[in-house]
Amino acid sequence: MSHHHQAVASPDAHPASVRVGSQRVSHPDRVIDPSTGLTKLDLVRYYESVAELMLPHLQGRPVAQVRGPQGVRGPLFFQRHDAHADDEEAPLKISSADALLAAAQLNVIEFHTGNARFRTADKPDxxxxxxxxxxxxxxxxxxxxxxxxxxxxxxxxxxxxxxxxxxxxxxxxxxxxxxxxxxxxxxxxxxxxxxxxxxxxxxxxxxxxxxxxxxxxxxxxxxxxxxxxxxAAFSARARPGLGVSIPVAWEQLPELTSGAHWTVQTAGDHLAVEKVxxxxxxxxxxxxxxxxxxxxxxxxxxxxxxxx
Missing domain, CATH: 3.90.920.10 (DNA primase, PRIM domain)
Known part of the structure; x- marks a missing residue:
């Protein structure tokens, strides 16, 4: 019997949580996109891989988030304000990779940004x-x-x-x-x-x-x-296929095949080889x-x- 117990705890068992960077990711193997089988862990790892590129597009701006606790086929929640702040109207901010991954752990799939920075709030840039x-x-x-x-x-x-x-x-x-x-x-x-x-x-x-x-x-x-x-640039989209918003050069426009040309699955390879x-x-x-x-x-x- 004890031997059987050990098998249950083997590395192949579904872990309750997995570490990605500083973040503990719960329910890592929950499928969030049935069309591809991509999981919550895949999405968090994607955000870890693009955090450095994505942060300049998020920092200093109000961020809105789309949460999908049941994945892209379930209900989606659009959130503009920081639920944990004292001021109920406090805008969401994301200023670090840790904050980005913490949001992804809370089932945020999409990140949107306002056109103005906080320091020039009434004058967009x-x-x-x-x-x-x-x-x-x-x-x-x-x-x-x-x-x-x-x-x-x-x-x-x-x-x-x-x-x-x-x-x-x-x-x-x-x-x-x-x-x-x-x-x-x-x-x-x-x-x-x-x-x-x-x-x-x-x-x-x-x-x-x-x-x-x-x-x-x-x-x-x-x-x-x-x-x-x-x-925002580098955000995933809460829809089948988990396409991502990727900055491109005008010269690349003829090669694009759709607005979801890159996805959570394929963007990493593209960004790894992009020289400029x-x-x-x-x-x-x-x-x-x-x-x-x-x-x-x-x-x-x-x-x-x-x-x-």
Missing amino acids: RIVFDLDPGEGAAWSQMQEGARLVRSMLQELGLQAWLKTSGGKGLHVVVPIASRWPADSLRAFSKAVVDHLAKTLPQRFVAKSGPRNRVGKIFIDYLRNGSAATTV DPWADYAGSRQSLGVAAKTLGLKFAPRSRSRA
């Missing part, structure tokens, strides 16, 4: 164009759509950076100087999207709603509202919108210093 394919829109249309958004921004004198969404779409991100309030940026991004939808109506729509979008690309400018968040960070220049880019806004016929001035 980026604009996000979220390209979302309507039903029947081919992937080649998405690739072309991203190029068209980029070239319009270039005509306005703005450089943009590209990442996969980890879902169906692509994100085109414009880093800017923290000078304008969110409502001005929302007006700016709406003007860009309206212009594209007006000049290329067979390709783009500016209105949401499935009926408007069939075969076309919806560009969501509401990602630039004051409380809006966007899934495609977003290397992103952090230092603080672009002015003054000229671009004027070109679009918008009148918005930076808030005057005296009122601050």
Whole structure:
């Protein structure tokens, strides 16, 4: 009998918890994505492997989290505030690898960030164009759509950076100087999207709603509202396949096969061989919108210093 007991405690038995970095991971072999068999441990290990790359995208910003205690097929909970803080409205912060892994241990699958940093809370430092394919829109249309958004921004004198969404779409991100309030940026991004939808109506729509979008690309400018968040670079997505949002160079766009081109399973290999960070220049880019806004016929001035 005792021999049989030993077998139960063998290394092959399901462990109650496993250490990943500083974190004890409970229920490590719980399957969170039945379509691939990926487990909670796979996800936590993924976040450990990308923590160094991901933290600069999380630090200093409000973070929102999507928790999936029963995996991607169960109920998903979107959480914006720190439940453990004294102040109920305290935003979630993630400033270390330990905090990232602790969140993953608490079944967080997705991490989203706001457009403004805490220190310039009322003045975002980026604009996000979220390209979302309507039903029947081919992937080649998405690739072309991203190029068209980029070239319009270039005509306005703005450089943009590209990442996969980890879902169906692509994100085109414009880093800017923290000078304008969110409502001005929302007006700016709406003007860009309206212009594209007006000049290329067979390709783009500016209105949401499935009926408007069939075969076309919806560009969501509401990602630039004051409380809006966007899934962060390197975050996984709470959907079958566990796609991840990965920064890419524009030159890589033709090679992409979907918004979930990389997944929790495959991203590590890609990042291990990538020699150059495609977003290397992103952090230092603080672009002015003054000229671009004027070109679009918008009148918005930076808030005057005296009122601050």
